[in-house]
Amino acid sequence: MSSSLIVPRRTLGRRMAKHKTLYLFLLPAMAVCLVFFYRPMFGLVMAFQDYSITKGLAGSPFVGLKHFAEFLANKDFYASLRNTLVINGLNIAIGFPLPIILALSINAISDGPFKKTAQTISYLPHFISWVVVAGLMYRILDAQSGVVNLGLKALGGQPVPFLRQPQSFWPLITIVAILKDLGWNTIIFLAALSSIDVEQYEAAIVDGASGWQRLSHVTLPGIAPVIGLMFIFTIGMIFSANGNVSFDAIFNMRNALVRDTANTIDYYIYQEGVGQNRMSFAAAVGMAQSVVSFAIVMGANALSRRIRGYGAF
Amino acid sequence: MKPTKQRTAIALAILLATVMALAGIPAFANGGTESGSTLPAMTYTAWPRDPSGEKYINNPNDVVSPWVEKKFNIKVSDWTWATMAIPVRQRFAQMAAADAVPDVIIDGKDNHDFEVESGLFADLTNEIPKMKNLMKYFDKNLTPYYLNNGKQYEIPAIELNLNDKKYASDPYNLGSPNWTMWVREDILAKAGYKFTSTADLQARAAATGKKPTEADYAITPAIDTPAKFADLLRKIKALNLKVGDKPVIPFSVSFWQQYHVSSMFKSPNWHKYADGTVAGFLGSPGAKDFYKWLWTANKEGLIDPDWLIQKEEQLQDKAASGQVAVGMYLNDINAARGAMAKVDPSYTVRYIPWPKVGGDPGYFDTFQGGFERAIVSKKVKDIPRLLQYFDWFYSDEGLDMLTWGPKEAGLWKMQGNKKVFADPQVEKDMLAGTKGGKGADFYGLFDYTGTLMPFLSRVAIAAPRLMIGNPVSYVRSYPPNINVFTYASALFGSKAMDYAGKSIPTVPGDNAQAVLAYYWSKFTNDRVSIILKATTDADFNAAWDAEMKVFNDEGKYPGAVADARKWLADNGVK
Numbered sequence: 001m002s003s004s005l006i007v008p009r010r011t012l013g014r015r016m017a018k019h020k021t022l023y024l025f026l027l028p029a030m031a032v033c034l035v036f037f038y039r040p041m042f043g044l045v046m047a048f049q050d051y052s053i054t055k056g057l058a059g060s061p062f063v064g065l066k067h068f069a070e071f072l073a074n075k076d077f078y079a080s081l082r083n084t085l086v087i088n089g090l091n092i093a094i095g096f097p098l099p100i101i102l103a104l105s106i107n108a109i110s111d112g113p114f115k116k117t118a119q120t121i122s123y124l125p126h127f128i129s130w131v132v133v134a135g136l137m138y139r140i141l142d143a144q145s146g147v148v149n150l151g152l153k154a155l156g157g158q159p160v161p162f163l164r165q166p167q168s169f170w171p172l173i174t175i176v177a178i179l180k181d182l183g184w185n186t187i188i189f190l191a192a193l194s195s196i197d198v199e200q201y202e203a204a205i206v207d208g209a210s211g212w213q214r215l216s217h218v219t220l221p222g223i224a225p226v227i228g229l230m231f232i233f234t235i236g237m238i239f240s241a242n243g244n245v246s247f248d249a250i251f252n253m254r255n256a257l258v259r260d261t262a263n264t265i266d267y268y269i270y271q272e273g274v275g276q277n278r279m280s281f282a283a284a285v286g287m288a289q290s291v292v293s294f295a296i297v298m299g300a301n302a303l304s305r306r307i308r309g310y311g312a313f
Numbered sequence: 314m315k316p317t318k319q320r321t322a323i324a325l326a327i328l329l330a331t332v333m334a335l336a337g338i339p340a341f342a343n344g345g346t347e348s349g350s351t352l353p354a355m356t357y358t359a360w361p362r363d364p365s366g367e368k369y370i371n372n373p374n375d376v377v378s379p380w381v382e383k384k385f386n387i388k389v390s391d392w393t394w395a396t397m398a399i400p401v402r403q404r405f406a407q408m409a410a411a412d413a414v415p416d417v418i419i420d421g422k423d424n425h426d427f428e429v430e431s432g433l434f435a436d437l438t439n440e441i442p443k444m445k446n447l448m449k450y451f452d453k454n455l456t457p458y459y460l461n462n463g464k465q466y467e468i469p470a471i472e473l474n475l476n477d478k479k480y481a482s483d484p485y486n487l488g489s490p491n492w493t494m495w496v497r498e499d500i501l502a503k504a505g506y507k508f509t510s511t512a513d514l515q516a517r518a519a520a521t522g523k524k525p526t527e528a529d530y531a532i533t534p535a536i537d538t539p540a541k542f543a544d545l546l547r548k549i550k551a552l553n554l555k556v557g558d559k560p561v562i563p564f565s566v567s568f569w570q571q572y573h574v575s576s577m578f579k580s581p582n583w584h585k586y587a588d589g590t591v592a593g594f595l596g597s598p599g600a601k602d603f604y605k606w607l608w609t610a611n612k613e614g615l616i617d618p619d620w621l622i623q624k625e626e627q628l629q630d631k632a633a634s635g636q637v638a639v640g641m642y643l644n645d646i647n648a649a650r651g652a653m654a655k656v657d658p659s660y661t662v663r664y665i666p667w668p669k670v671g672g673d674p675g676y677f678d679t680f681q682g683g684f685e686r687a688i689v690s691k692k693v694k695d696i697p698r699l700l701q702y703f704d705w706f707y708s709d710e711g712l713d714m715l716t717w718g719p720k721e722a723g724l725w726k727m728q729g730n731k732k733v734f735a736d737p738q739v740e741k742d743m744l745a746g747t748k749g750g751k752g753a754d755f756y757g758l759f760d761y762t763g764t765l766m767p768f769l770s771r772v773a774i775a776a777p778r779l780m781i782g783n784p785v786s787y788v789r790s791y792p793p794n795i796n797v798f799t800y801a802s803a804l805f806g807s808k809a810m811d812y813a814g815k816s817i818p819t820v821p822g823d824n825a826q827a828v829l830a831y832y833w834s835k836f837t838n839d840r841v842s843i844i845l846k847a848t849t850d851a852d853f854n855a856a857w858d859a860e861m862k863v864f865n866d867e868g869k870y871p872g873a874v875a876d877a878r879k880w881l882a883d884n885g886v887k
Contacts, residue, residue, distance in 0.1 A: 053406055053409045053410055053431060054409075054431050054432045054433075143618070144559050144560070145559065161618065163622070164618060164619070164622075255621070255622035256568070256621045256622060256838055256839045256840075256841065256842040257621060257622060257842050257846075259839055259840075259842055259843075271834070271835065271839065274403050274406070275400050275402075275403050275830075275834040275835065276402070276830045276831065276834050276835065277402050277403065277406050277427075277830065279406070
């Protein structure tokens with residue numbers, strides 16, 4: 001349906017003048033972005049130098065792609081890359097749909113104190129620091145005195161040294177990370193669910209749609225754009241530690257005995273670059289990680305536009 | 314808003330702003346106390362090496378610090394505390410990048426070498442000799458251990474060599490306490506070893522007034538080689554002992570202690586061997602043998618499976634519960650002993666001599682006249698004043714104040730020509746080294762049992778001070794008490810300590826720094842697990858060879874050997 005009314009497009013200046021209050025609201029956020037995200041990007045030049053704290057960016061010698069070649073030839077890097085992809089992949093595969101399912105469940109509950117309480121309780125683990133969570137997990141999973149192993153012994157089994165065996169780390173970090181942020185991650189989906197027009201549900205009921213049909217024909221299509229948007233952002237984090245399994249999570253949960261499966265790219269950057277004071281090396285790996293993540297986000301966005309007709313940007 | 318309310322709001326806002334501004338002025342923030350010094354107030358930021366000092370800096374019962382701060386009008390304005398979780402270099406690099414390096418850092422030479430190379434610290438070569446009180450205690454022969462490129466940046470926290478024969482006749486001298494391994498005596502007996510118990514030795518010493526000899530501490534059969542030490546651990550494991558429902562762990566340490574335990578097989582320090590070889594760390598001739606021993610112990614379950622990942626507090630808790638049969642360093646061995654005795658009075662502990670392979674002694678550490686030393690930032694405005702303040706800690710008045718506290722605190726009285734503690738409870742806790750009572754930790758005084766932190770006032774924690782050999786120790790006011798347990802650590806530890814200057818834990822140079830960074834930040838707390846998880850001898854050898862390749866490449870070991878050879882040659886090691 002086309003309109004015969006042609007709305008002249010205002011210039012940017014005029015739009016800003018018309019909505020100056022809204023643009024003023026944007027200013028603090030833009031300032032934060034500029035200062036904390038864009039300005040530090042000048043430091044990326046460190047990735048091409050042999051940076052020294054005392055010489056600074058201006059005085060440190062330029063070495064070109066030396067650090068990139070070094071990490072690409074280092075087998076520990078590939079081990080950490082594998083661990084990153086597996087851990088983040090598990091989190092995306094399992095941890096992405098679960099908050100949606102939980103949000104749908106919460107949404108199905110009638111409004112009232114139980115719903116509010118359930119929501120609040122589900123959010124709380126998000127606010128517990130990973131230091132505390134890791135400490136708790138070490139206690140709970142201790143081979144001798146942890147409740148899990150005490151339970152196994154009571155059932156006639158043998159204690160399992162969960163925290164000392166590499167094969168336990170992937171499932172362990174996935175389960176703990178998902179549970180910690182499961183409730184918090186429902187927020188955006190709950191917000192999307194609340195924006196679905198109730199008249200659509202009423203019309204569906206009038207048309208005789210069952211609960212599953214309302215879910216598949218009204219609810220899920222209603223929140224599909226948000227799911228798509230969140231998926232684009234989430235998939236872009238597959239190479240980094242910005243999702244459920246943050247650097248904090250790995251740093252606190254890992255130990256030397258599970259290094260084979262626990263050392264991720266972010267930990268590799270920390271250990272190789274920061275722990276040994278090789279800032280340039282750390283910057284090189286970090287830069288490569290960011291470039292790849294950016295490419296993935298852009299690709300996912302383009303794919304979404306092509307398939308669904310809309311994207312994050 | 315009504316005009317009256319508006320005026321009230323403005324007045325309150327001005328008042329709040331004034332209070333906040335005044336709170337930023339140190340004199341007001343600290344109560345504006347009058348000073349005994351006519352010099353202007355001086356503050357400095359401090360980073361002491363030992364994080365266990367943190368619990369003493371806000372001690373309301375500290376009688377020493379307010380007196381000292383008032384006398385000199387100098388205070389610490391902010392503290393930084395290290396943790397084992399973050400390497401010092403990393404922390405330092407972050408602070409340097411943020412231009413937030415503390416004014417005074419107290420640490421060992423290995424970290425100071427790195428920090429001094431940043432160029433942020435003052436060359437004190439001409440200032441330190443002016444510290445007359447410090448120079449009374451400092452052995453100038455040990456100066457090379459405090460130099461960087463021929464200059465002295467480091468103010469020593471001096472440890473006197475109490476094992477020197479000039480102190481032998483001092484009835485109060487129990488030698489310089491050192492690290493050596495300890496074992497639960499009841500378990501040693503159950504494992505079939507014969508010895509005179511610590512309790513019997515103590516009774517004998519009390520009766521005769523004589524210190525035990527090495528022969529008195531002898532254990533039969535001797536545990537004098539790494540193989541025999543492993544046998545001890547196997548016997549303990551075979552006993553299948555429990556504390557409650559938890560198995561007794563034959564041997565437990567924390568990850569960094571592998572450096573010292575490896576001295577059973579040659580020295581982990583840079584050392585020049587009789588054949589002219591200079592080696593250290595993983596390149597030491599005994600390193601592979603040690604890690605083979607460690608791998609075997611790990612495989613057989615002789616060592617705590619969590620040794621690589623446990624925190625110091627966890628090790629302390631395990632030991633205090635009696636769960637550890639043999640250990641090395643604990644945060645507080647005396648607290649652990651006390652706790653064990655409460656679990657079961659038969660849980661007594663004794664030190665044992667370092668097991669050694671034959672040949673070179675394998676020093677577990679090097680005597681440098683002091684492990685800790687202080688460096689001072691170039692940003693400190695009045696460095697001479699600060700150094701004179703630090704020098705006071707070595708003066709007779711300073712040592713007396715740090716040991717006994719000021720007269721007005723009422724903790725001591727004169728008895729004849731000696732000071733004694735006025736309160737019997739204080740006296741009891743001070744002489745026993747008891748913590749948590751009315752002892753040194755309560756009042757911020759000298760703790761004669763504290764080898765790594767003898768003075769417990771915040772002013773002392775933030776200054777280089779006499780670490781071992783306090784000439785005004787309060788024990789001298791009482792009849793000599795030969796503590797046979799503590800004496801054993803000096804007796805046995807000194808045998809494994811290099812006093813002859815043939816080794817050094819760190820030398821200057823980029824390559825040597827790379828070795829240190831690799832060893833401490835990557836190998837000991839992470840990559841050592843690659844070797845430990847080998848399943849067969851062949852796997853172990855392959856893992857070791859691979860690790861040595863990485864050590865040579867990333868750790869720049871060959872270049873570091875050249876740095877060490879040069880340092881040893883420059884400092885007279887033939």
